Amino acid sequence: MLQRRLLLQRPCLRSLPVPRLHQRSRLRQVRHATAEAGENESGHIATTPNEGILFFNNLLPLSIPFMRLLPFVLRSNKSSILQDADKWMRVGALVVEILPRLREAGAFLKFQHQEQDDPATVAEAVRQYLRAHPTRPWWNPFDPVRAGLVVGKPWVEDLFRLPSKRLKVEFLPTAPGAEVAELNQEQLYAFFRPYGKLADIVVQPSDSKIMPRFAYLDYSQVGKAIMAKNCLHGFTVPEPQGGGKLGTIFRITYEKRRQGGWIWDWITNHPRIVFPIVVALVAGISVTIFDPIRTLSIKAHITHSFHIEDNVIFRWFKTQSEDLLKKVRELRHGVDESEAGMQVVWDDRKADIEQIQSWLMETADTFIVVQGPRGSGKRELVIDHALQRKQAAHRVLVVDCKPVQEARGDGPTIAAAASQVGYWPVFSWMNSLNGMLDLAAQGLTGVKAGFSETLDTQLSKIWNSTAVALKSIALEGRKKDDKDANLSDDEYLEAHPERRPVVVIDNFLHKSSDAGAGLVYDKLAEWAARLTTTNVAHVIFLTNDLSYSKSLGRALPDRVFRQITLRDCSLETAKRYVIHHLDFDKAEDRPTQDESDEARKLTPSQKRKDLAELDHVIPLLGGRLTDLEFLARRIKAGETPTKAVHEIIEQSASEILKMYLLSGGGSGSSGETREWSIPQAWTLIRSLAASETLRYNEMLLLDAYKSAGDRALAALEQAELITVQSLNGRPCSIGPGKPVYRPAFQRLVDDKVLAAKMDLAVLGESIGNENKSIDGYERELHLLGELPKQPGELRGRVQWLLGKIEACQGKIEGYEKESAGLKKILVSEY
Template sequence: MISGRILHRPMARSGLGISSSVARCIASPRRLGPLGLLPDRVRPTTRAWESTITSGEKSGHIAASPNESIMFFDNLFPLRLSPVLIWRRWQSDPDLTSLLKAFENTSLGVLDPITLLKRAIPEKVPMKVTEIIPRLKDGGAFVKFTHPNDISATEIEENLSKILESQPVKPWFNPFRSVKIGLVQGVPWLEDLYRLPKGRLRVEFVAATDAEPSAELSQETLYSLFRRYGKIGEITSQSSDSKVLPRFAYVDFGLVRDAIMAKNCLHGFVLREEGSKHATKLRLSYEQRVKPHHIWDWFTSHPRIIIPLIAAFLAAFTVVVFDPIREFFVKAHVQRMFEFTNSRLYKWFKSQTSDILAFRKHKGEKAGLNALFTHRRDLIDTIQNGLLETVDTFVVVHGPRGSGKRELILDQVLEGRKDVLVIDCKPIVEARGEAGTIRKLAMEVGYRPVFSWANNLSSLVDLAVQSTTGVKAGFSENLESQVVKILQTTASALKNVSLSNRKDTRKDERLSEDAYLEAHPERRAVVVIDNFLHKGDEKGIIYDKVADWAAALVQSNIAHVIFLTNDASYTKCLSKSLPDRVFHQVTLGDLSPDVAKKFVLSNLEPEDSDKKKEAPAKEADFPDATTEQQRREDLAELDECIESLGGRLTDLQVLARRLKIGQTPKKAVSEIIEQGASEILRMFLLNNKNGATDKKWSTEQAWFLIREIASNESLRYNEVLLANTFAASTTPGAANGETAIESLANAELITVKSHHGHPQTIKAGKPVYQAAFTRLIEDAVVKARMDLAWLTELAKIEAKTIDKVETELSLLWSLPSQPKQSTERVNYLLGKLQASQQKIMAYEKEMGELKKVLSTDHE
C-alpha cells in the first residue's frame, strides 16, 4: 500500500526535466490565467535548487539508499516536443512538495502526466513513492520508491507489469501504446546534452573497476539483456581488427521508446558473463542510425551517366511545360491578341474621333506616301498577287536605305491583312553577347518566357562538371541551338495561325493540314524579315539560320516570307537555303524627277489646303508671314533642286519638312548637301585617325572614288580595280581591291551596278552624295589635304616598286659573269626604275604645291 505520507527528498537536476507546475500547465490548460500564466495561488515560490548527487559530487547520476529502488515509467510525455523544448531552460520544480502533493491529489485532470503516473501505480502495489524525476526528453519519469523487506523490487516490477497489461493506461497523445515500466538495474545518467532518443543504442563495454580490464559481451548475452525491453532488429558487434576503445556493439530496436526504456534501465549495469573472469559495466548512449542511401550512392558514383540524364530530363521538362506556353505567346504576338489598338473599343473610338484627332503632319506624310505608292502600284499589285499563289519561294525586296521598302510592304502590300509577323534583324545583330541576341530574337517573335541569363549559369555548371568528371553535362546550349529552338517554336505557332481560319466545310474537312495549306495560300501567315544582312559580316550564323527557317516555311506551305534588304549580295546567303528556286525579286530605285516633285508637293498640299480653310483675316494679322503666292513662287525653283537632290525617299522627306518650316528650295537643298558632305568627311575621310583596324578600305581609296565620281558620275568597275590605289594599296586590310569596293558599297558611299550578274559600273551611294562629292572637291583645303594623302600613298607604291627593282638588279649584278640573256631583263628593270622615279618626282612636285595651299588657306 502506498503510504499517505510521502517522504520529501531533493530532486536531481535535469536540463530536460519538467517542473510540476509546467507539467500541469501543459496538461491542464484550463488552469492558466488570462495571459497564459499560472494564477498567483498556484505559482510556486522560488527556493534554492538542490540536486540528487552521488557521493557528494554533482555527476548527474541518481543516488538510491539501500532500502530504495528506482523504476522508469515510459510514455508519460510526447516525444515530439523534445526537439522544441530541449532548448528551453526547463528545471525541476524547486518546490518538490507541490509535485508530490500533486501525485496524491485525486482531483487532477485526465491530461495531467501526474495523473497518468498515479493511475499506473495502484494502491494495492506495496510500494511507497519517495521521489519523482520527470524526463521530458525521454518521454517518461524516474520514480524512486521503498518497499517492504519481505518482497523484492523485482517482484514489485512483475506484479505492476501484469496489472498494466490487464489494465493498460494510455495517454491522450499516444492512444496506441500504454504506459510501460522497467526496473532500473544500473545507475541512470541525467544529462542535459542535446542528445535526442534514437532507435539505436551504442553499448560500450568498460571495466567495472580500475584494477580489472573490461570484457566484451557476446551477442547472445546482449540479446538476453535487451530483448525484454522490446523487439530487437539487429545486433552489430565491433569488428575484431578494430582498434577503437572501449569495445562496443550496436543494438537496434524496432521502436524508439523501447530503446529509451533499455537505455534508462541498463545504463551503468554491471554483470559478469559466464566463463569470463572479469566483470563488465555497460555504458549506453543513443546513436544515429545510418540509413543506406543506395540510390544516392549510385548517383554520386556514376556522375558521367547521371548528369547527362538529368540534363535530358530538364530538357524534356522544359519542352513539356514551357513550349506550349511559348507557342501560345508567339501565336498571340502574330495575331495581336493583347494589343489595345486591335480591340473593338479602340476601333470604335478611333472611328468616332478620327476628324478631331487627325494631325496635319500625319495627313501630309500620308498624302506624300500615297503619291509614291500610286507610282509603284504595279509593284504592289505584283507582290499581292504573289501572296495569293503557291510559289514556294521568297519575295525579296531590294533597294538602298531610304527607298521606302518597309512602307511599301507593310503599309500597302499587307495593309489590312491579319497574321503578319515582322522580324527586324537590326536589333538582333546589334545586341551584345549571346544572351542579348537571344533576348532580342525572342522579343521580335513574341517568344516568352525566355531565360537568356540562365545560359551563362549553365555554362559555369557545365565547366565545373567537365573539370571534375571529365564529361560535358550538356546543361548549356550554344547560340546556334537556342536560335534554332526559338525559330522552331515560332514555325509551329505560325502553322497553328495559318490553320486557325480553316472552315469546316465538306471540301476542306477531308483535307489534311498540309493539303489545306497548299490549297489555300491566301490564308497563310506572312513573315516579313526586315534589315536582312544588316552588318552582314557580323553574326552570320543568325542570317544562315533565319534563311534556313524561312526556306522551311515556304517549302512546307506554312507561311509566305518577304525579305527586305539593302545588301546587293543577298543571293549568296539565300541561295544556300533554296538552291533550286528562283526568287521573286523586286528592286526599288530612286524616284524619277517628276515623281519626286509630286511626292514633295503631296507632302505640302494637305497643309496648304488646311490653311485655305482658315479665316483669311489671319494672314492679314501677320504681314511678315509667307503668303501662299510667295510660296508658289519659291516652288518654281523645285525642279532645279530636285535634279540636284535626286529621288531618294528619305532625302525628299527631309526636303518637304524644310519647305514646311518656310525655307526656300535652294536653301533647303544646299543645307542637305552640306550635311551629306560633312557626313562623308567624318565617316570616310577623317576616321582613320581613330586607329580603326577592322576596315577593309582605306581613306585614299574612298577619296579616289569621290574625286572620279564627282567628275564623271559613273566609273567602270574594272578600271577602278586597275588603279594603283586599289591594285597596290599600302594600308593594312585594304590590299584587295574588290573587297574594298564591296565594303564601301555596304557603307553606302558608292553603289555598284551589275549587268548579267557581274559588276559593271560604280556610282554615288545616293543621289545627294553626287552633289556632296562636288561640294568636297570645290573645298580647296579638303581637296589639298586629301590629294596630299593620296599622292603620298602613290609615292609609297612607286618607292616599293623601286625597292623591288633594285633588289633584283643587285642580284643580277652579283653574278660572276654577266650572261647575254640577262641584258633584256636588266634594261626592262632600268626602264621601270626610271619610270617610277619620274612618277615620284612628279608626285613630289604636285605635293609641294598642295602644301603651299594648306599653309596659306584656312579651313
Template sequence: MIPGRALFRPVARHGLRAPSLAATTYALRHRSPTTAALGQPRRPVQRWESTSGAVGSDKSGHIDAQPNESILFFDNIFPLKLSSVLLWRAWETSELLKRFNSASLSFLDPIGLVKRAIPESAPIKVTEIIPRLKEGGAYVKFTHPDNMTPAEIEDELVKSLDKKPIKPWFNPFRGIKTRLVLGRPWLEDLYRLPKSRLRIEFVPAKDSEPPAELSQESLYSIFRRYGKISDITSQPPDSKVLPKFAYVDFVLVRDAILARNCMHGFVLQEEGSKNPARLRLSYEQRVKPHHIWNWITNHPRIVIPVIAAFLAAFTVAVFDPIREFFLYKWLKRQTSDIFAFRKRRDDDAGLHALFTHRKDLIDSIQNNLLETVETFIVVQGPRGSGGRELVMDQVLEGRRDVLVVDCRQVVEARGEAGAIRKLANQVGYRPVFSWANNLSSMVDLAIQSTTGVKAGFSENLESQIAKILQTTASALKEVSLADRKKKDKDATLTDDAYLEAHPEKRPVVVIDNFLHKSEEKGIVYDKISDWAAALVQSNIAHVIFLTNDTSFSKPLSKSLPDRVFHQVTLGDLTPEVAKHFVVSQLEPDEKSDKEENDNSPTITEKQLRRDLRELDECIDALGGRLTDLQVLARRLKVGQSPKKAVSDIIDQSASEILRMFLLSKGAGEGDKKWSTEQAWYLIKEIAAKENLRYNEVLLSNTFSSSTTAGASNAEAALESLANAELITVKSRHGRPATIRAGKPVYQAAFNRLLDDAVVKARMDLAVLTELAKIEAKNIDKAETELSVLGGLPSQPYQAADRVNYLLAKLQGSQLKIMAYEKEMAGLKKVLAEEA
C-alpha cells in the same frame, strides 16, 4: 543511484539470459552509501520540486533513490516530433506531484496518462515525477512494501499495460510502455535528439580496472527486452579507439529511448571475464549507405549528360506548350498593333504619291501572296528607298496575321543573351530565360574543367535561335488553321492540303533588314533563311524579305536552291515623282476651324511659296532618295528656301562622309577592309566622272597595290565600301560593271568636299604618299633583282634584256616619285597657309 553488479550465467547456447529477478534485486540492494551514512548533513528532499535546469543530486544530472525507493521510466508520454515546439510549462512547475494525486483520467493530460498507467492495485506510492520532454517520457520515483521487490512491481505494471493498453492522442498506434530503471540515469539537457541507434561504451566500473567488452550475445540478452533489435555491430578487432564500444540498432526510436533511460550506467560482469563493465549509452546517428547517390557521384560522365537530357526534355514538355499558347495569342493581336500607329496625315499624303508611282510593284507583291508557289518574295532597294513603308502600309494594309522580324535588332544586340532576348520579344516567345544561358555556360565550363567532359547544360546561339523559330513555326501553323471549321466543304482535307489550297489563309512573315551587317553573327541569317524556307515549303506562311544588300541571293539560295525568288527592286524616284512627293508633303495637317466655317476659297501653303519655283533645280541636285526628300520637305515646312535646304543637306552629307570615311583609320579601325586613300580616290573620281568602270578601279595603284594592312584585296575593299553605302555597284549580265555614288546626294557632297582646299590637299597628300611608297617598293624589288644579277660570275648576254627592263622600271618609278614629291610640296604649302 549507483548501480550494483549482476553476474550472468549462460543458460542457452544462443546467448545470455536477461537480468534475472535475483540479479535485479541484487543490483537494487547494493547501493552506494548515502551522504548521511558518510556523516555529512543530508539535504531534505522536496518530492515535487521544479525540474527546470539541472536536476538530480546536487544538480549533477543524476537521479539518486533512497533504500526503499525505485525508479520507473514511462515512455510515449509526450510527442517526440513536437517536443521542441510545444512548451510543456505545466511540467516544469513544483506542482507535479499534487497534480498527479488530483489528476483526472483524461487522455489529453500527460499526468493523467501516467496515473492511468499505474493500476490502483499496485502497492506503490509515487514520490517524484521527472519529465523528459525531448525523449517523450518521464521518470517516476516510487516506494514499495518490503515484501515486494521492484522486479515484481515491474512485472505487474508490464502485464497491466499489455492487457489494457493506454494509447496517447498523438500516437494511437503505440501504447505506453514502462520499465524498471536498472542503471543510473543521466538527465542531460544537451541538444541530442533520440535516434534508433545506441552507442554502448564499455567503461571500467573502477578506475583501476581495465574495461571489459561484452559479446553480441550478451548485448542481445540485455537489450532485447526493450524492443526488437535490427542489428548489433561490434567494434573492429584492430581498432585502437578507447573506450571499447558496440552499436545496437533498434527498429523503433521509442525502444531505443526506453533502453537508454533504463540501462545507462548499469554495471555487469559477463561470465568468464575478470572485471565488471559499466554501460554508457548515447544516441548515434546511423549512417545509411547511399548506394544510388554514391554511384551518381562516382559516374559524372554518364550522369551529367543524362541529367542535361532530362532537363531539356522537361523544358520541352512543360514550357513549349506554354510558349506556343503565348505565341498564338500574341500573333492574333499583333496585326492590329502594327497598323494601329498610323503615320500623320501629311506623311500619308506624301507617301500616296510615292505609292501611286509604284502601283505596279504593289500589285505584283499582292498577286504573289495569292499564289501557291513555294518561294520567297524579296524586296531589295538602297537604304531609304521606302521598302518597309511600301510593304507594311500598302501591300499588307488591312491584312490579318502579320509577323515582323527585324534582323537589325537581333544582330546589334549585346552578346548572345541579348540576341536571344531580342528575337524572343519580336516573335512573342515567352517565357524566355536568356540570362540562364550565361549561368549554364559557366557551370558547363566548371564541370568540363573538373571531369573532362562537357555536360551540355548550356546551349549555343544557334540551338537557342532554332528552338525559338521552331516554336514560332508551330504557332504560325495554328494561326493558319484557326479559321478552319468542320462545316467547310473541304473539311476532309489534311492540314497541309488545306493550307496549300488556301494561300490567302496563311499569315505573312516580314523579315526586315536582312543581311544588315552581314559580317556579324552570320549564323542568325542562316537560321532565319532556313526557317523561312521551311515555312514556305510547308505552306505555313508567306515570307517577304526586305534587304538593302544586293548579294542577298547567296544565302537565300542555300535555303531554297531549286526555287526562283520573286524579286522586287526599288530605285530612286524620278525628278517628276520626287517633286510631286515633296509638294504633297507641304499640305497643311488639317483645316482650321475658321477655314471650315468660311466658304471662301483657301490658299494653300504651297501656293504662298513663290520660292518653290527653285524646286526643280534643287531636286536634280538632291536626287530621288526617299529619306532625303523627306528631310527636304521638313526643312521647307519650317520656312527654309529650297536652295538653302538642299545646301544644308549636302553640307551635312559631306560632313558625314568626312567623318566616316576620310578621318577614320580605314582598315585599321573596326576590321574595315578599305583604306582612307581608297575612299578618297573613289570620291575624287566619281565627282569628276559620275560613273566609273569597275575593272578600271581594280587596276588602279591605290586598289591593286595598297600598302594599308587589311585593304590589299581590291574587290573586298569595294564590297566593304558598297556595304557602307559610300558607293553603289551596278551589275550587268550578273557581273559588276559600274560604280556610282552611294546616294544621289552624295554626288553633290563629293563635289562639295573637293571645293574644300584643306580637305582636298590633305587627302591628295595621303594618296600621293601611298603612291610614292608603292613606287619605292617597286624600286626595292628592282634593285634586289639587279643585285642578284650583278653577283653572277659572268654576265651572260641572255640577262641583258632583263637588266635593261629593270633599269627602265627603276628609272620610271624614280621619275614618278620625283613628280609625286613635287606635287606633295605644293599640297603641303596649301596646308600650311590655309586654315
C-alpha cells in the same frame, strides 16, 4: 498535501500522479520536481547508496511534438504508476524526485529504498505491477507505459536533439589514458537487447582511424532506443563482461539515420545512366507542356487574339472618337505630317504594289525580295499597302532582324528572336546554367549530357514552333463540308495560296559583316525556304544589301527569286512630293483680314515665290524620301529651298567626314575594326566628286586598292558610302551611297586644307608601297649577284629589275614633289 502541491506546480509533471504517503518515520517527504536539465541544471542526477533511478517512457505523444505541451494531454495521462504507493512500500521504496524528459516523452524517477534492499528489486516490482495493470495512452494504445532501471549515469540535457531509432555507442576509458575495450556484436547484443528488438548492429571498421571507437545499434522502434539510451548511458562494463581490466564506459547519443540514402547513393554512383534519364525527362516535359503553350502564344501574336484593339467595344469607342479627334487635329495642326505627300510616292509605285499582290495569289515556292537603299520606303510599301488586306485578316508576321542581330550574347539573341514571333515562355537564362551542368556531367561521365543547347538549336526551336503556328493559321478556314475537303493539308495549301499567311523578314542582312551574323541569317533563310517549299506561308524579304542572292541562294539553290528593286524617286515625283507635303498642312496658315478672297484660295505652295528654286536644288538632293521630307520640313520652317538644300549638303559632308575620314586606326566609333583605310575612302570621294559613276575594275587598278581592294569596296558599300551596280552578276559600276552624297563629296574636295591633308595621306601610302616594291626588287638583285657565275640568260631579268627600280624611284620623286606642295597649303591655310 505538500508533495501534491509541489508536484502540481509544473504542468509537465501532471501526467505523473502523486503517491499517497504512509506515515512512517523511516520515510522522507518527496522533494520538488526538477526541470529537464537535471538537478540544479547540472545535467546529472545525484544518488546516494540507498537511492535508485527508474525511467518511464511513452508518457507523452512522441510523434506529435506540439501536443506534449497541451494541458489536456498532460492531465489525461493519469496512470497508476505512482498512485499505488502501497505496492512500493512493501519493498521499502519512496519517491524522492521526478525529472521530466519532454523531447523523449518520458521521465526519470528517483526513489529511496531500505539498506537491505537493492534497486533491481524495486525495478522488478514496478515492472510486474505495470504488466498486471498496463497503462495504455489514448494516442498509442498498442504500446503501454514501461519502466526500466537506470544502471548508468544518465546525462539529462535540454539540447535540441530529437530521438531516433539509431544509437551511437562510444567506448570510453574509466580514467584518462587508460586502456579501453571495444565490445563485439555479441556483447553489445547482450546489453541492449533487453530494452527492445534490435534491427542491426554495425561496428566500426577495424581499419578506421576515428577515435574513440564506436558502434551503431538500430532499434525497430524509437521508444526502445529511448529506453536503452537513458538506462545504459554512462554504464561501466566490468572485466568479466568484456570491459577490460579497468572497465569500459558507454557514452550513448542519438544518430540521425538518412532516409532514402541508398537512392541518392545510386544516383551519384551511376551518372552515365541518371543524366540521360534526366535529359529525357526534361525534354519530355518541355515537349508535352511548353511546346503547345508556345505554339498558342505565337498564333495569338500573329492573329492579335488578345489585343485590345480587336475588342468590339474598343473598336466602337475608337470609331466614335476618330472623327472628333480628326477634326481637332485638322483645326490645330493639320493631318499627320508623316503621311504628307506619301500618296504621291505610292501613286508612282503603284505597279510595284500590284505586282506584289499578284505574286501573293500565285502558287510559287520561291521568295519575294524587295531591295532598296535605306529611306526608300520598303517597309511602308509592303506592309502598309501591298499587305493591307492580309493585315486586316491578321495573317501577317513581321520579323525584324535588326534587334536580333544587335543583341549581344546567346541569351539576349534568343530573347530578341522569341519576342519577334511571340514565342513564350522562353528561358534564355537557362542556357548558362545548363552549360555549367553539362560541364559538370562531362567531368563525371566523360561525355556531355546534352543539357546545354547551342544558339543554332535554340533558334531552330523558335522557328519550328513558328512554322507549326503558321500552318495552323493557314488551315483555320477549312471546313468538313468544303468541296475540297478530301484533299490533304499540303494539297489544300497548294491549291489555295490566298489562304497562306505572309511572313515579312525586315532588315535582312543588317550588319551582315559582323562576326556571328551568318548563323542568324542562315537559320532564317533555311526556315523561310521550308515555309515556301511546303506551301505554309509566303515569305517577303526586305533588304538594302545588294548581295542578298548569295545568302538566299544557299537556302533555295534551284529557284529564281521574284525581285523588286526600289530606286530613288524621279525628279518630277520628288518635286510633287515636296509641294504636296507643303500643301498638306494648309489649315495651319490662318488667312489675315488684309488678304483678298483670291489670295485666301491659294495653297501654301502657290503663295511662296521661292519654290521655283526646286527645279535647281532637287537634282542636287536626289529622290531619297528621307532627304525630301527633311527638305520639306526646312522649307515649312521658313528657309528657302536653296538654303535648305545647302544645309542638308553641309550636314551630309560633316557626317562623311566624321564616319569615314577622321577615325584613325581603322576603327569606328563603336570599336569595330573597319576593312578599309582612310586613303581608300578618300580616293573614292575624290573620284566620285569628279564623275557620277566609276568603273569598278578601274578602281581596283589604283594604288590604294591594289591590296584587298574588293574587300574594301564591299565594306564601304556595306557602310553606305557607295553603291555598287551589277551586270550579269558581276560588279560593274560604283556610285554615291545617296544622291546627296555627290555634292557633299564635291564640298569636301573643295576644302583645300582637308583635301591637302587627305591627299598627303594618300601620297604617303603610295610612297610606302613604292618603297616596298623597290625592296623586293633589290632583294632579288642581291640574290642574283651572289651567283658564282652570271649566265647570259639572266641579263634580261636584271635589266627588267633595274627598270622597275628606276620607275618606282621616279614615282617616289614625283609623289614627294606633290607632298611638298600640299605641305605648303597645310602651313599657310586654316
